[in-house]
Amino acid sequence: MAERRFDAVVIGGGAAGLFCANVAGRLGRRVAVLERNSQVGRKIIISGGGRCNFTNLDVSSANFVSQNPHFAKSALARFTPHDFIEIVKRHKIPFQEKKHGQLFCRDSSRSIVEMLLKEAKAARVEILTNTEIVCVEHRERFVVRTTGSDLETDRLVVASGGLSFPKVGATGLGYDIARQFGHSVTDTRPSLVALRLKGRAFPDLSGVSVDAEVKCGGNSFRESILFTHKGLSGPAILQISNYWKPEQPVEIDLLPELDLTQLFDEKQNSSQQLSNILSEHLSKRVVEAFLPQKLARKRVGELDLAARSAIEDKIKRWQARFDATEGWDRAEVTMGGVSTDEVSSQTMESKFQPGLYFIGEILDVTGWLGGYNFQWAWASGAAAGRAIGKS
């Protein structure tokens, strides 16, 4: 079959791929986007509970995890949240700020996909859906063999995303292409994901949410946690999952607002039972599950120092041990990916193969929960798109 020729071919019609194609297209390049699904941007559509947390007002490289913490700096500085917000405003998409600077669509995340498709049309980007890549070859140029037509190009952008949520299209193809061209891929694991408690879980508390401070490996997050059937979820747990490694305990303070030592001192002469005192500050069901039964009915004055400290250990310094995550089907992102040491932080171009680019989640750059992963997709896509436009 005759090969169709493009200035650039982008593998993956997700956030990063579409954005990159639009930037390069606007700069006059003839670009094709290849997407295996029947529609582009499926992860965008399901994101943020259907309202897409498309960026965050406060973004820096400190909000990302990577073996090279400096890698993301340049692209993030050259395409900021305000640059993206400007496009959203131009398309008159209503949005709102939620806590921690998180920006969400007011109506539906579909409006972000529609915006990207309108921009693609204006930039004359050709989008080929239902297109599975068979293999990539490189002679003088890249040849992308697909289940449809074969495409020839000087610039190939790998934007096929990570491994999470395979039901909306994730595949490991991008990592295979990276290895084919000599790149290393760091260990990958599910992240921004619920964790399963080792040994005793709290199925009776399933659905209960608690404001907590969660710490692991020198990182801490103050948000809610949610008890699940097998372990813990909720924003603070998803955040800490970016840092958690098996065998590492996660310390959880179930009463971050409260100085328990001070409370005990104040209640030294109180006739209230301990469980009632604590239930004024924490869900009664959680108190019952965490307070040793033999202590629940005691008064504070009846506690010796060892008992006080045991209660503080349970409630203020709970050493939660997890043995697994809820896995790829439930993880919002992939931790790890194509090593950033071998990719230009200015252009996202491979240091080994001229004309080959990696953008978005496929790279070893993982953001916190809160719109950071999309901001990385837009920023890395813009960096590659501009470089392609200029080259």
Ligand SMILES: Cc1cc2nc3c(=O)[nH]c(=O)nc-3n(C[C@H](O)[C@H](O)[C@H](O)COP(=O)(O)OP(=O)(O)OC[C@H]3O[C@@H](n4cnc5c(N)ncnc54)[C@H](O)[C@@H]3O)c2cc1C
């Ligand atoms: C449930 C959920 C909710 C999320 N919510 C948010 C949020 O609110 N805010 C936020 O910042 N981040 C969120 N994320 C993370 C965010 O969606 C990703 O980080 C982001 O989509 C990554 O963009 P990408 O373009 O690199 O990859 P993707 O958006 O995953 O796009 C990759 C594309 O490549 C296609 N593809 C893969 N393999 C092939 C192949 N072999 N051939 C052709 N095409 C292929 C895929 O079908 C997909 O369309 C969420 C993720 C999930 C799973």
